[in-house]
Amino acid sequence: KYAVPDPGSAGTLLVVANGPSIWRPGPGAAALAAAEDKLGLRSARTLKLVLDGVEAERIGTGTTEVVAALLAAKLVTAGIALGLARAAVEYAAAYARERTAFGRPIGAFQGISFMIADRATDLEAARLLCWEAGWALEAARQDVGRLVMAACGQAVSAALAASDDAVQVLGGHGYMRDHPVELWYRDAMTLATLDAPWLVGDLFLAGGYRAAEPARGASQGAGWEVAAGRRPDGSPGGTP
Incomplete structure (x- = not known):
């Protein structure tokens, strides 16, 4: 198993396999390889874990x-992703207020201001989804899987998007280690690769919407299948 977060410091090792079932190998059963040299998230040490005949x-x-x-x-x-996005948006916005071109802050130009506004909108949407997903997890709501996967994906x-655009807002400075945006860009890319929410998130989301019940106060049949893309009367439709 690759990209295991610092297993050497863990008191107990759990493995999911065969079924799935949860297994607990005996002490000292796992062999650890050298720490992985990742593009980003370098402060979070990960290693390859080997289990052979244990x-x-x-x-x-x-x-x-x-x-x-x-x-x-x-x-x-x-x-983690939410905090990273917030840092990138706030840093890019502050830079756009201070950096001037043609006698004006670069944030006064639509090409920059619209970019930051779009990323700020993404950030707020992600924050609200994370709050609701956390509430659903705490309350053990039936739709918790759909909400958590939606929050993680968003x-x-x-x-x-925020880290990528932050690099663009800073221009050539965005690629220099004098500013942290290149670090956030690498961290975001690594986070998406090691823990990609889309691998299983789409299954939760699609299954949740196909099985969705009619909303409170809605007419019978209002919980039509999004995947089918049709309303209860058989006419085509988009997202409800």
């Missing part, structure tokens, strides 16, 4: 425990 105790079966752990981890990823997308 004995393990099964401590959980079925998907309930696995899904619960997955959702909690994805919400942590969303929080937050990581916001981090990617």
Whole structure:
């Protein structure tokens, strides 16, 4: 297993396999390779974990425990991405207020101001989704899977876009280590690669909407399938 966050410091190692089930290998069963030399998130040390012919105790079966752990981890990823996106947006906005060109702050030009406004909008959308997903996880709501995956996908997308645009706002300075935006860009790319929410998020989202019940106060049949793209009367439709 690649990209395991610092397993050498963990007191207990859990492995998901066969079913899925949750297994606990015995002490010293795992072999650790050298730390991985990543593009970003370099402060979060990750290693390759090797399990070969080891004995393990099964401590959980079925998907309930696995899904619960997955959702909690994805919400942590969303929080990291949200903070990264906020840092990039705020830094780019501050730079655009201070940097001048043709006698005006560059933030006064639409090409810059519209870019920052779009990323700020993405940030607010991600923040609200993360708040609702956290509330749903705490309250054990039935739609928690859909909300957590939506929050994670939105937050990581916001981090990617915000860090990329921050580099563009700073121009040549964006590629220099005198400013932190190049670091945030590398971190966002690494976060999206190591913990891509789209790998399983689409399954939660599509399944959740296909099985959606009619909203409170809506007419019978209002919970039509988004995937099918048709209204209850058979006419074509978009997202409800």
